[in-house]
Amino acid sequence: KNEVEQSPQNLTAQEGEFITINCSYSVGISALHWLQQHPGGGIVSLFMLSSGKKKHGRLIATINIQEKHSSLHITASHPRDSAVYICAVNSGGSNYKLTFGKGTLLTVNP
Amino acid sequence: ETGVTQSPTHLIKTRGQQVTLRCSSQSGHNTVSWYQQALGQGPQFIFQYYREEENGRGNFPPRFSGLQFPNYSSELNVNALELDDSALYLCASSLDRAHNEKLFFGSGTQLSVL
Numbered sequence: 001k002n003e004v005e006q007s008p009q010n011l012t013a014q015e016g017e018f019i020t021i022n023c024s025y026s027v028g029i030s031a032l033h034w035l036q037q038h039p040g041g042g043i044v045s046l047f048m049l050s051s052g053k054k055k056h057g058r059l060i061a062t063i064n065i066q067e068k069h070s071s072l073h074i075t076a077s078h079p080r081d082s083a084v085y086i087c088a089v090n091s092g093g094s095n096y097k098l099t100f101g102k103g104t105l106l107t108v109n110p
Numbered sequence: 111e112t113g114v115t116q117s118p119t120h121l122i123k124t125r126g127q128q129v130t131l132r133c134s135s136q137s138g139h140n141t142v143s144w145y146q147q148a149l150g151q152g153p154q155f156i157f158q159y160y161r162e163e164e165n166g167r168g169n170f171p172p173r174f175s176g177l178q179f180p181n182y183s184s185e186l187n188v189n190a191l192e193l194d195d196s197a198l199y200l201c202a203s204s205l206d207r208a209h210n211e212k213l214f215f216g217s218g219t220q221l222s223v224l
Contacts, residue, residue, distance in 0.1 A: 004152075033213060041147075041198050041218035044112070048212055086152055097166055098143070098213075100152030 003027050006087055006101035013108050019074040021104045023087030026068065030090050034061050034072050037084040037103065046072070046085075077108045112136075114203050116216035124224050128189045131219045135182040135203035139214070141165070142184045144176060147198040147218070159184055196223045 007022045023032070034046040047054050047061040049070065054061050058077075063070040074081055084103040091099060113136040123129050135142050141160050145153035155168035159178035173189040182203070188195055198218045 035213075035215075041200070041220065042112075043153075043200060043202075043215035043218075045213045045215070088152075097155040097158065097168055098145075098153075099155070100145075102150075102152045 003091075003099045004087055004089055004101040006085075006104050008104060009102070010105045011107070013077050013106070015078060015108055015110050017077050017108075019077050019081070019106065019108075021072045021085050021087075021106070023070045023072070023101055024068060025070075025087075025089045025099075027089070027091045027099075029065075029068075032063055032070050032090075033088040033098065034070070035086040035088060037086060039083075043086070074106075077106075079108045079110050082106055082108050112214040112216070114201065114214045114216040116199075116201055116219050118219060119217065120220045120222075122222045122224060123191050125191055125193060127191050127223075128187065129191060129221065131186045131188075131199050131201075131221070133184045133186070133201035133203075133216055135184065135201070136214055137182055139182060139203035139205055141205070142178055142182075142201055142203045144184075144186045145200045145202065146170075146195075147200060149197075153200055156186065191223045193223050196221060 005024045032049045037043045049063045058075045060073040086103040087101040088098045115134045117132045143158040144156040147153040157167040158165045162178045175187045178184040200218045202213045202215045
C-alpha cells in the first residue's frame with residue numbers, strides 16, 4: 001500500500017462543474033503539498049498545508065490531520081484547469097523527503 | 111515562471127553511458143531536491159542537498175550522485191545508465207530543507223536511455 005493515495009485517478013468534468021480531488025496518507029506529516037503538472041512536465045506548487053484550509057482564486061485546499069486526509073476543490077472549473085494534480089507529503093524526520101501520490105488526471109471539457 | 115531552470119530539456123543516451131543533468135535554483139534557496147518521474151507515476155525522491163551537502167536520500171543506487179554549488183546551481187549525475195533510468199528528472203528548490211515552505215520546480219529533463 002502506497003503511503004499516499006489519491007482518488008480518483010482520472011476525472012472528466014464539464015466546464016463550470018465543481019471538482020473535488022482527494023488525498024489520503026498513512027504516516028504522520030509535518031506538511032502536505034498540492035501540485036499541478038501540465039503536459040510537458042513542469043510542476044507548479046498550488047498549496048502547502050499543515051492544518052485547516054487555504055484558498056487561492058477558484059482553488060481551495062483543506063486538510064484534516066486527525067483523519068489523515070486532504071481535499072483539493074476547484075470551483076467553476078475551466079478547460080485550462082486540465083492537468084495532473086499531485087498530492088505530496090513531508091513525513092518529517094532526518095530524511096527530508098517528499099512522498100508523492102500518483103496524481104489525478106483532470107480533463108475539463110468546454 | 112518558478113525561477114528554477116533545468117538543462118537540457120531532452121536527452122537521449124545509450125545503456126552504459128553517463129549523464130549529467132543541471133538545475134539552477136532561485137537565488138537564496140539553500141535546498142535542492144531531485145526527483146525521478148516515470149511515465150504515469152508520481153515523482154520519486156532521489157536525494158536532497160542543503161548548503162552543498164547531501165541531506166537525505168531515497169531508494170536509489172550509488173550510481174545516482176549529485177553536487178550542489180555555492181551559486182545555487184546543482185547537478186544530478188547518473189553512471190552506467192540502464193533502460194529503466196528513462197524518465198523525467200525534476201529538481202525543486204526551497205528555502206526550507208524540511209519542505210515546510212513552498213516548493214519551486216523546474217520544467218524537468220526528459221531522459222531516454224536506448
